[in-house]
Amino acid sequence: MAAAALKDQLNGLVSSMFGEGLLDDQFSQLQMLQDANNPGFIAEVITLFCEDAERLLNELTKLLEQPAVDYHKVDAYVHQLKGSSSSVGASHIKQACIEFRQFCEDNNKEGCLHTLNLVKHEYCRLRTKFETMVQGWEGARYANFLWDYFAQGLKPLAFATVLASAARAWLQLSRLLGQSLTMLGLAHWLLDLILSTSMLEQRIQAYESKQ
Amino acid sequence: MESVDGRGKDGLVGGSDGRGPGRVRVLVVDDSPVDRRIVERLLMISGNLFDVVSVDGGKKALELLGLNGPQDDSHNYDDPNVDIILTDYCMPEMNGYELLKAVKEHNHGSSIPVVIMSSENDPQRISRCRACGAEDFILKPLQTVDIEQLRNYARPPDLSATKTSGKRKPSRDIITDSNDSERHPRPRLAGVAVA
Numbered sequence: 001m002a003a004a005a006l007k008d009q010l011n012g013l014v015s016s017m018f019g020e021g022l023l024d025d026q027f028s029q030l031q032m033l034q035d036a037n038n039p040g041f042i043a044e045v046i047t048l049f050c051e052d053a054e055r056l057l058n059e060l061t062k063l064l065e066q067p068a069v070d071y072h073k074v075d076a077y078v079h080q081l082k083g084s085s086s087s088v089g090a091s092h093i094k095q096a097c098i099e100f101r102q103f104c105e106d107n108n109k110e111g112c113l114h115t116l117n118l119v120k121h122e123y124c125r126l127r128t129k130f131e132t133m134v135q136g137w138e139g140a141r142y143a144n145f146l147w148d149y150f151a152q153g154l155k156p157l158a159f160a161t162v163l164a165s166a167a168r169a170w171l172q173l174s175r176l177l178g179q180s181l182t183m184l185g186l187a188h189w190l191l192d193l194i195l196s197t198s199m200l201e202q203r204i205q206a207y208e209s210k211q
Numbered sequence: 212m213e214s215v216d217g218r219g220k221d222g223l224v225g226g227s228d229g230r231g232p233g234r235v236r237v238l239v240v241d242d243s244p245v246d247r248r249i250v251e252r253l254l255m256i257s258g259n260l261f262d263v264v265s266v267d268g269g270k271k272a273l274e275l276l277g278l279n280g281p282q283d284d285s286h287n288y289d290d291p292n293v294d295i296i297l298t299d300y301c302m303p304e305m306n307g308y309e310l311l312k313a314v315k316e317h318n319h320g321s322s323i324p325v326v327i328m329s330s331e332n333d334p335q336r337i338s339r340c341r342a343c344g345a346e347d348f349i350l351k352p353l354q355t356v357d358i359e360q361l362r363n364y365a366r367p368p369d370l371s372a373t374k375t376s377g378k379r380k381p382s383r384d385i386i387t388d389s390n391d392s393e394r395h396p397r398p399r400l401a402g403v404a405v406a
Contacts, residue, residue, distance in 0.1 A: 033249070033256060048245045051244070052243065052244055052245055082330070083330050084245045084246070087243070
């Protein structure tokens with residue numbers, strides 16, 4: 001089953017992140033908080049973390065661009081970032097923030113700028129992996145649903161009709177754009193269409209609540 | 212879980228006063244959206260014991276509690292039925308200690324137990340909060356064991372209905388000198404989570 005293979009890949013990704021020291025035990029604690037009633041919990045926390053981290057990094061960049069740096073303010077933002085990264089188990093960012101705060105204490109602008117770049121680098125690295133992880137989880141969730149949808153014979157004819165009309169639309173679109181139709185392109189486009197169908201999303205939620 | 216506008220994020224619906232039967236209503240105060248969400252989730256999965264309301268700062272907490280007006284303004288006071296306040300220490304504008312002080316000094320709020328969360332194990336900070344009437348001082352990030360303790364601190368339902376109460380006497384505690392925040396396992400010394 002495709003979903004099982006995808007889950008294995010995702011587990012491999014998470015394991016490698018632990019292996020590299022990108023994540024620590026706190027992330028395992030978060031995984032334990034996710035259950036069938038709240039399948040999107042980690043994705044939600046990751047999204048909140050990324051939004052918060054980007055806001056804080058922007059503020060820090062602005063503050064360190066000033067000729068007279070307000071180290072007290074810088075330290076307050078770094079403290080916030082350290083707290084958030086610690087809560088999601090982002091150990092590299094947390095460690096870099098500890099170093100950053102030391103430079104703040106010493107009023108060392110050069111050290112602060114160097115560590116800010118280090119934090120940004122670590123954040124970008126982590127965000128890329130987090131994005132892959134979240135997309136993978138969503139993909140596995142949909143794949144699981146589709147597999148069971150057909151396996152249980154839940155109106156496959158109606159579903160096939162949706163896919164057929166989508167394929168027709170794709171053909172028209174490709175002719176219109178003068179592009180050749182590839183199977184991979186078709187599959188990708190269909191997947192996008194399926195994932196963005198709110199009706200399907202509602203059915204998935206209804207299906208998951210019955211399980 | 213309710214946000215400040217009262218809508219439940221986890222589809223939680225309380226009674227007429229926003230509380231489920233026999234449940235403890237917790238007000239979570241934290242400026243970090245990540246920590247707020249994690250604490251909410253920890254509370255939600257703890258055996259259906261808690262109803263959660265969360266705000267992102269001390270001033271909003273006082274507003275929600277109805278403690279931002281003058282002390283003698285009791286005819287306008289609407290008891291929000293909060294059984295316990297769980298607040299972060301380090302927040303902009305009003306920190307956890309200032310919120311604790313404001314709650315304990317107000318004659319309508321002095322009976323509400325307050326638990327402080329912090330990412331730093333600072334003995335001075337701990338003793339200052341305990342002296343002001345904090346029930347406990349928990350290290351972040353919070354874990355399931357920390358949440359299990361909260362029910363013991365929450366004021367009993369009959370107290371929730373009363374508008375005033377005498378101040379609690381803070382108990383004296385042993386405070387650790389360690390500043391290291393690695394905490395596996397987490398021993399507790401007289402209600403204080405230590406590293």
